[in-house]
Amino acid sequence: MEKVIEVKDLTKEYNKGIKAVDNLSLNVYKGEILGLLGPNGSGKSTTINCILSLLNYSKGSIKIFGKEMNPNSYDIKSQIGVVFQDVSVFDELTVYENLDYFCGLYIKDKKLRKQYIEDAIELVGLTEFKKYYPKQLSGGLLRRLNIACGIAHKPKLIFFDEPTVAVDPQSRNNILNGIKKLRDNGATIVYTTHYMEEVETLCDRIIILDKGNILARGTSDELKELAEIEEKITVEVNNLDVKYIEKISELKNVDVVTYSANTLLITYKKGKNNISDMVEFLKNNKIKYNKIFSERPTLNDVFLELTGKELRD
Amino acid sequence: MFLHNFKYTFKTLFRNRGLIFWTVAFPVIMATFFHMAFADIIESDKLKVIDMAIVSNEEFENNILYKKTFTSLSDEKNKDRLFNITYTSKDKAKKLLEDDKIEGYLELKNNKPYLTFQANGINQTIIKYVVDEVHDTEKIFLMNADLDNSLGTISADIENYLNNNKVELKNIANSNLNYMMIEYYTLIAMTCLYAGCLGMVAIDNSLPYLKGNGKRITVSPTKKISIILSSLLAGYIVQLISLGLLFFYTICILNVDYGNHIGHIILLSLVGSIAGISLGVLVGAYIKASDNVKSGILIAITMAGCFLAGIMGVGMKYVIDKNLPLLNKINPANMITDGFYSLYYYTDFHRYWIDIISLLIFTLITIILSCNKIGRAKYDSI
Numbered sequence: 001m002e003k004v005i006e007v008k009d010l011t012k013e014y015n016k017g018i019k020a021v022d023n024l025s026l027n028v029y030k031g032e033i034l035g036l037l038g039p040n041g042s043g044k045s046t047t048i049n050c051i052l053s054l055l056n057y058s059k060g061s062i063k064i065f066g067k068e069m070n071p072n073s074y075d076i077k078s079q080i081g082v083v084f085q086d087v088s089v090f091d092e093l094t095v096y097e098n099l100d101y102f103c104g105l106y107i108k109d110k111k112l113r114k115q116y117i118e119d120a121i122e123l124v125g126l127t128e129f130k131k132y133y134p135k136q137l138s139g140g141l142l143r144r145l146n147i148a149c150g151i152a153h154k155p156k157l158i159f160f161d162e163p164t165v166a167v168d169p170q171s172r173n174n175i176l177n178g179i180k181k182l183r184d185n186g187a188t189i190v191y192t193t194h195y196m197e198e199v200e201t202l203c204d205r206i207i208i209l210d211k212g213n214i215l216a217r218g219t220s221d222e223l224k225e226l227a228e229i230e231e232k233i234t235v236e237v238n239n240l241d242v243k244y245i246e247k248i249s250e251l252k253n254v255d256v257v258t259y260s261a262n263t264l265l266i267t268y269k270k271g272k273n274n275i276s277d278m279v280e281f282l283k284n285n286k287i288k289y290n291k292i293f294s295e296r297p298t299l300n301d302v303f304l305e306l307t308g309k310e311l312r313d
Numbered sequence: 314m315f316l317h318n319f320k321y322t323f324k325t326l327f328r329n330r331g332l333i334f335w336t337v338a339f340p341v342i343m344a345t346f347f348h349m350a351f352a353d354i355i356e357s358d359k360l361k362v363i364d365m366a367i368v369s370n371e372e373f374e375n376n377i378l379y380k381k382t383f384t385s386l387s388d389e390k391n392k393d394r395l396f397n398i399t400y401t402s403k404d405k406a407k408k409l410l411e412d413d414k415i416e417g418y419l420e421l422k423n424n425k426p427y428l429t430f431q432a433n434g435i436n437q438t439i440i441k442y443v444v445d446e447v448h449d450t451e452k453i454f455l456m457n458a459d460l461d462n463s464l465g466t467i468s469a470d471i472e473n474y475l476n477n478n479k480v481e482l483k484n485i486a487n488s489n490l491n492y493m494m495i496e497y498y499t500l501i502a503m504t505c506l507y508a509g510c511l512g513m514v515a516i517d518n519s520l521p522y523l524k525g526n527g528k529r530i531t532v533s534p535t536k537k538i539s540i541i542l543s544s545l546l547a548g549y550i551v552q553l554i555s556l557g558l559l560f561f562y563t564i565c566i567l568n569v570d571y572g573n574h575i576g577h578i579i580l581l582s583l584v585g586s587i588a589g590i591s592l593g594v595l596v597g598a599y600i601k602a603s604d605n606v607k608s609g610i611l612i613a614i615t616m617a618g619c620f621l622a623g624i625m626g627v628g629m630k631y632v633i634d635k636n637l638p639l640l641n642k643i644n645p646a647n648m649i650t651d652g653f654y655s656l657y658y659y660t661d662f663h664r665y666w667i668d669i670i671s672l673l674i675f676t677l678i679t680i681i682l683s684c685n686k687i688g689r690a691k692y693d694s695i
Contacts (some may be wrong), residue, residue, distance in 0.1 A: 052532050074534035082532050088525025090518070092328035093321065101321040105314070105533035149529065 002030040003066070004157055004188045005051060010060035012046050012212070020046040021057070022212040028157075028190055033183050035203030036192040037299065043212035044192040045085065048159050051190075052082060064157065078106055081155030081187075085162045087146045089134050095121070095145055096130040099152050106153035120152035123178050140171030147175060151182060158182060160191045164198065176202055196299040208303060215306045220299065227297040227305050231274050235264040235282070236290040244285060251281065314535050315543045322515055322547035332510050335612065337555040340504040341562050347500065348567045351493045363436045366399040366406040366418035373421045378451050383419075386443065395439070419444060495630070497569055498653035499623050501578075502646045504559055505585030506615040509593030511548035513611055516597040517604070519544050520687060541687070545590060552586045574656040577665060581656075581672075585649040588672045589615075591679040592645065598686040618646035648672045 005028035012021040021043045028034045036044045049055040051062055053071045062069045064076045089098045099117045107113040121127055124144035134142055143163060151158055160179065164172045179202060183189055191203060199206050200220050207217045216223055230253075240259055249257045253268045268274050275294045282289055326332060373379060387398040399409060406418035410431055417430040417440050426444045430437045519540045520527040530540055560579075563569040571578050596611045621644055623630035630650070633641045641647040652668035 054528060054531060071531075074536075077532060078534040080532060082529065084525050084528055086525045088529045090321075090325050090526060092325040097321070097324070101317075102529060102533075104317045104321075105530065105535050108314075 004028050004030050004064065005190070006061075006063040006066075007047075007051065008061045010047065010050055010062065011058045012043075012050055012055060013058040019212050021050065024060075024209075024212065024214060026207060026214065026217075028188060030188055031183065031186065032204040033179070033189040033191055033202055035199035035206040036190065036209060037194065037196060037199050037206055037303075038192075038209035039194055042194075042209040044209055045161055046212070047209070048082075048161055048190065048192060052080070052159065079156045081151045081153065081158040083147045083150035083158070083160045083163050085165060087134075087142050089142075089145055089149055091134050094131050094133055095126055095137070098134070098145065098149055102149040103152040106155075116152050116154055119154075120148040123151075123181060124148045125174055139166060140168045140174075143167050143171060143175065144178075147178065151187075155187065157188045158190070160189065162193050164193065164195065172198075196303070200299060206299070208299070208306065210303075210307050216302065223299060223302050224297050227302045230270045230297070231268040232295045232297065232301075233266045233268070233275055233278055233292065234295070235266070235278070235292045236262060237264055237282075237287060238262050238290075240264060240287065244287065247285075248278075248281065251277065315539050318535075318540050319543040319547050322518070322544045323550060325518070326511055326514060326548060326551045329514065331608070332514060335510050335608075336504070336507045336552065337558060340500060340507070340555070340559050343500050343503070344497070344559065344563050344567060344569075347493070347496050348569075351496070362394055362397045363439060364397045364399075364415045365440055366401055366409050366415045368403045368406055368418060368420035369400040370403075370421065372424075376421060376451075379421060379426070379447055382443070382447050395443070416440060494569075494571075494657060495623055495650065495654060497563065497571075498650045499619055499646070501556075501559065501582055501653070502585060502622060502649035503615060503619045504556060505552075505582055505649055506589040506592060506618060506646055507555075507612075508548065508552035508586045508589035509596065509611045509615060510608060511551055512545060512590035512593030513597035513607060514593075514604075515544035515548040516541065516594045516683075516687075517607075520598070537687075545594070548590055548593075549586065552590065553583075556582050556586065572657060577656050577662070578653065581649060581652045581665070581669060584669055584672045584676075585645070585652075588645045588648070588676045588679075591676045591683070594683045595679040598683040615646070618644045622647040622650045642671070643675070645672060645675050648675065 005026070007024060007026045010021055010024045011019065013019050024043070024047060026034075036047065038044050046055065050057045051064070051069065053062075053069055053073070064073075065079065067073065067076055069076055090101065093101060096117065099120060100113065103113050103117055103120075107116060121130060124147055126141065126144055126148060129137060129141060129145075134145065137145060147160075147163055150160075163179075164175055167175065176198065179189060179191065191199070193199060203220070205217065205219055206223060208215045208223070216226055218226075239262075245257050245259055245264075248254060248264075248266060253270060253274055254266055255269045256265075256267045258265045266278065275292070279292065281287075282292075367373060367383060383396065383398055386394065387396040388394060399406075399415065401409070403418075403420060406415070406420075407429075409415045410418060410429065413431075416434075416436040417428055419440070420427045420429070426448055428441055428444055430440075518526050519530060519537070531537070560582075564571065592614070593611060596607060596614070600607050600610060602610075621629060621633050621640060630641070630647065633644075633647075641651070648668045648671045652665050652672075655662075655664035655668065
């Protein structure tokens with residue numbers, strides 16, 4: 001597969017000796033959506049800023065489209081789009097003017113630019129708001145404008161740095177669908193977030209970062225294989241006697257049992273028919289329950305196993 | 314790319330209400346307040362004639378320059394009449410001063426003028442100013458005189474000079490007006506330095522470590538120098554519009570008379586505005602803070618500079634010139650007001666050009682310091 005980004009042994013060390021990124025290597029392949037997943041301060045944004053030459057780095061090499069990336073790589077930059085975490089638009093310009101300005105930094109041909117802007121407006125669903133100023137837009141619409149400004153020039157490689165932070169569910173769906181469309185149209189995408197459900201549904205491959213190091217990489221399923229947890233069963237049951245908790249923990253395949261707020265949580269390492277075994281146990285012991293359901297391990301479980309902490313810590 | 318960025322920077326600056334208030338509206342409001350405050354003074358000063366005495370000794374009678382000047386300035390037929398002069402003995406002059414009949418008296422002794430006052434005020438300042446001017450003019454004549462020339466020839470030169478330099482006397486006669494003009498000049502200086510706000514915003518939007526827009530621009534395939542120069546040019550054009558509006562308002566609406574050197578005044582304003590923009594770039598490049606904090610710092614620097622240059626009272630300018638001359642030499646507001654001042658008070662442009670050069674040196678230093686910071690800086694935080 002054709003490598004679009006090739007990062008080797010990237011290290012970014014700040015003056016105080018703090019390593020924000022430590023010996024990180026990664027490849028991004030043409031046409032994929034790569035998710036960089038990690039909690040706040042894990043080094044996701046620093047990695048992207050280094051790749052974009054917004055930051056000096058202490059060690060390593062970065063190639064984009066097979067060429068060394070540096071601040072003066074204008075030919076490479078012309079094929080890159082960036083959607084930053086903070087909304088970066090001009091309050092004094094309308095939606096259309098903002099798009100025209102940022103797109104104009106890449107596309108000189110006015111006619112072509114006009115077409116590209118219309119496409120971007122349609123993609124993010126801002127057709128009715130072309131003449132609005134940013135202050136007149138809701139938070140979700142503002143995020144969409146932020147995205148449109150980053151992708152209007154139809155780049156081949158797009159970086160999304162946590163584009164859905166503080167966005168309502170409707171706008172989030174709109175944004176995620178838009179990103180899928182961009183991938184379907186041939187763009188390669190690097191997507192950073194600390195929302196695991198986003199990377200699970202959106203990304204072809206995922207890299208989990210923490211403290212500037214890569215903890216794991218692979219597809220969503222490959223990463224879940226890493227978790228020793230096979231299954232989680234949740235039972236809503238009122239006033240469960242403590243003696244049953246002990247009995248459950250002695251059942252086949254059971255790893256950990258917890259009970260709090262009328263919720264019984266049983267994690268299994270492996271094995272089959274765990275939920276039917278549990279239903280039978282409840283029936284035999286005449287324990288009344290409101291609800292019982294089974295879950296596969298999430299990326300958060302993987303992260304928890306790898307780091308001992310929650311993703312959103 | 315240059316024109317594209319110029320166009321949109323111009324739009325963003327022009328639509329920024331806060332900026333437009335400080336750079337366009339505020340100077341016009343201040344000019345209006347000045348006009349209201351000084352209108353009464355101008356009216357009363359037109360009618361006011363200052364009572365003074367001159368010790369009528371032999372030296373005065375023989376000094377054609379002093380005699381003719383004071384005769385002219387006390388001539389009842391002269392519409393710019395400034396003084397009502399009593400020619401008397403020294404004792405009688407003293408008595409007149411003690412009885413508050415005169416503001417002060419002049420005595421020529423050993424080729425030097427001696428002034429005696431009982432109080433300090435604008436009338437005493439005017440008398441002193443006129444005497445200083447005459448004394449300086451006399452020195453120039455004596456310096457330029459050929460040693461072989463007889464005193465009679467020098468006297469003829471002086472007479473000739475007085476006959477052909479009515480304007481000079483008019484300027485002297487309008488000294489109160491000059492006092493007011495310094496306030497207007499300081500206002501122009503302030504407007505020039507407020508261009509700093511435009512420079513600061515322009516640079517803020519162009520640099521990656523200051524704002525998200527700067528990051529977005531930095532990752533685009535555009536050269537930083539092209540973005541910065543076009544942004545600053547847009548800021549400068551907005552500033553010129555602001556200055557043009559201020560000149561139009563003060564000249565056409567408030568009837569302010571800037572004298573005969575309008576070309577020099579405009580040149581000084583243009584150079585002053587460049588210095589203002591460069592000051593804004595310096596603040597923008599070095600201070601990492603919110604827009605409001607940075608604007609506050611820049612406006613505080615500008616206001617402090619204007620205060621020291623005399624916007625709240627011309628006395629401050631003299632106090633600083635006398636006690637802390639270095640402070641006024643590095644104060645761009647003072648460089649600008651001093652340039653205007655020199656146009657009004659001096660017949661040659663030596664001091665004016667020194668002020669222009671000083672402003673250009675100030676601009677060069679601030680640009681070097683800013684480039685040093687901008688060149689080294691990258692978005693770097695954790």
